[in-house]
Amino acid sequence: MEERTKKINWYPGHMKVAMRELKMMLSKIDVVIYILDARAPISSINPSLSHLAKGKQILYVINKIDLADKARVNEILKDFARRGLAYVTMNSTTIGNDKLIKSKIKQLCQKKIEKSQGKLISPVIRAVVVGVPNCGKSTFINSLLRKAKMVTGNRPGVTKSAKLMKIGDNIEIFDTPGTLYPNLQDQTVAKKLFFIGSIKDEVLKDICPLAEDLLENINERYPSLLQARYGDDLSLEGIAKRRNYILSKDEFDLERTAMAVIDDFRKGRIGKITLD
């Protein structure tokens, strides 16, 4: 992808604080539940989080699977399996995931559970849910609770501080704010994080080249999905013309078109897509 946009970076104060709190919290944590977005499962791996979670039991939850290309995700997950990583795919907007997740958490804490066998009080298992902004951490916890206790929202930066919930008798789970990393060196990754909604729209100045990049990216693997939605002309002008997004007599509203394309992708209207 050629460079047509200014460097994308977003690391507000609350993320810095969240990373510091997470670092302090981890000594008391048994399992890290690392949420990845199935539409960009590799790009939503945050090197800072991976560094913090090193040496911990980690359960990778590949979330938003309902919006993603399952075949491509399975290909990526072959590598997870080869490396012996524990993972599940998930649609957190549905309920009934709690049994599977509780049993996965318990599997990862087998040693702690075995140690306490024969004792009167069963051990409390502490888990923390981490991941990039907007990947569905709070929704995932709500799905385990079968209640909308955590505030969620379709924009990044909804959860601003860590919150503790109990799931079942002896599992405690922390929700945390979505975090990125101070310097998004790889701009291909940064763009994908923007497309999946992990970076605040307001940070981006010029949305048109980004929408063009998204169309290019999708066209590489899913040309027929794009054609079905937008027709043969995949330029922003072509899409604006088809949608009648017009500013004046001979000027198309390209900004509106760009945002519409990005929104179509985020809402799954183009189809089930994985960008990685």
Ligand SMILES: Nc1nc2c(ncn2[C@@H]2O[C@H](COP(=O)(O)OP(=O)(O)OP(=O)(O)O)[C@@H](O)[C@H]2O)c(=O)[nH]1
């Ligand atoms: N389709 C689909 N939408 C999901 C899924 N999980 C979460 N969402 C949606 O994604 C958006 C973000 O969800 P949140 O749970 O607020 O995300 P978060 O990771 O807690 O976000 P921050 O607190 O901002 O870091 C909401 O609109 C959810 O409804 C999923 O598995 N499938």
Ligand SMILES: [Mg+2]
């Ligand atoms: Mg949240």
